[in-house]
Amino acid sequence: MKMSKAYIPTLKETPAEAEVVSHQLMLRAGMIRKLSSGIYTYLPLGQKVIQKVEAIVREEMNKKGALEVLLPALQPAELWQESERWDYYGPELMRLQDRHERDLCLGPTHEEVITDLIKDELRSYKELPLNLYQIQTKFRDEIRPRFGVLRSREFIMKDGYSFNVNQESLDKTYQQMYAAYEEVFTRCGLDFKAVVADTGAIGGTDSHEFMVLADSGEDTVVFCEECDYAANLELAKSEVDFQPEVQKEAELKKVETPGVDTIEKLADFLDRPAKQLIKSLVFETDSGYLLALVRGDYQLNEVKLKNFLGVVQLEMADEEELITETGIIPGFAGPIDIPAEVQVIADPSVMEMLSGVTGANEADYHYLNVKPGRDFEVDQVVDIREVKAGEECIQCSAELSLTKGIEVGQIFKLGTKYSQALGATYLDENGKEQVMEMGCYGIGITRTVAAAIEQNYDDYGIKWPVAIAPYQVSILALGDGEVLTAAIELYNQLQAAGLDVLLDDRQERAGVKFNDADLIGSPVRVTIGSRSLAAGQAELKVRSTGQELEADLDKAKDRIIKLLADLK
């Protein structure tokens, strides 16, 4: 592509609205423009990168025998009511009505549609397993779109769905997809980790997320320094010795603690470390109130609690209702002498305490010397705390670390959740009707593009990994006449060799061209000016490493091809 003919509107200044690097650079490099909150237009350069990522995904999916389909984005409410997600999915689901006032939604994911298709078409075990995928725009009415394309309301996603005869077959497909995902993200040049993940609103049993490691990530990944254990913080477990150091049992004692309604204030007020306090949090569930206890120095992990309770929604109790209905006062809540109907769930970290501190369920009072079992009973002891860095790995006892990640893909074993609800069954060898086992496999295409930038940039712009660079080579013609002729000659040679090449043939000063080239971030930059031309040479520079070298014009093509090959 010649720059003089291209539409790549680069920006010198960073738009004020862009907070994260990928958002800033995608705007500046002329890849995207915002239409509305969380809704973006992809300009030619952005579209080209998307197509590169899609091509890699297609290849790897096809290699595993998955088949591409195109599914409706607009879907009838009935389908979602059948799977009960019309209610469960919540306000995130983009809903609308047609002129007949029929309820519809814009698909955030396609389990319902695909299962509906399959249940009518597939009847025999002989036709299974089947693995279908789609790459298309999906919609989520995000509460707060942010970070540009990383969390938008409209985004491109690859979603795959497998239908298997049994668990064993599903396991096999799942493994294949896991392998395909590793291949996809490796080929995209990303530094990533596959981690054990929560299944959330999609549901199912096993799940892994593929996380691109970047500081701007919204997820926290827990991983072992020694073995292969890696999990999303939402699910991560650790080994911890909760034996209290020098603590003695003593008689329960109520003390006045005016205005001390947080763990921090309490630790300050009593001059005790948080680990000697018990944090009590009150939630509202379908079956009433629930008191969750963790040691003061831990954070409650709501996902763990939700999963234990088997609920999708979990709300902190409304203060006023809580006080009138149970007498529990937020800030001074505790497990001692609370109404029997309030369920008490404690983290193991609490149970070993000999002399803790809890709220007294009375404004401005706490209990000292609290001992679980003696002073209060708990209904369940469950791991509901958030893992902290430095704790022991549950697999090998080595130290755990935490890092930030951007989720670019997730795979699930759905089991029979949707096939059951929507009636996707088949006849087995014995002519008996069986429910299909399903799996689903997603990759955020547009998010992957942004994640790649989050991992590959410097002060001057993007440093594209070769495989997904919109153009592998940028040629800067610093002049016209012979210089331009030589540049076009090399441009033609490289294109003939199958490369995507961007030729800067604009009537611009050198500085402008250099800066745009750095911003757009082609892996290899070639400069041809009167100086180098006089010597019969072109100057090559590798964007990622800064490596510079000169090549004779007649050998430049081969040098460039070799450079690119080495970069992979």
Place this chain on the structure above:
RNA sequence: CGGAGCGUGGCGCAGUCUGGUAGCGCACCUGGUUUGGGACCAGGGGGUCGAAGGUUCAAAUCCUUUCGCUCCGACCA
């Protein structure tokens, strides 16, 4: 939804407190000089000041309502 902030030419902003001819930088167009890391000179085009209503002789500026956008939080791929 709670908290904070912002809407002035394509982009970045000043002007708003204290009402009085709508400005600056970048970008864009024309001509000239320049030409290896975002040139210079001269000339030029482009703005319902987010929208509606009100106060006033007079509103970007004051008042009311409303819409949009961004950030923090809850939530989530």
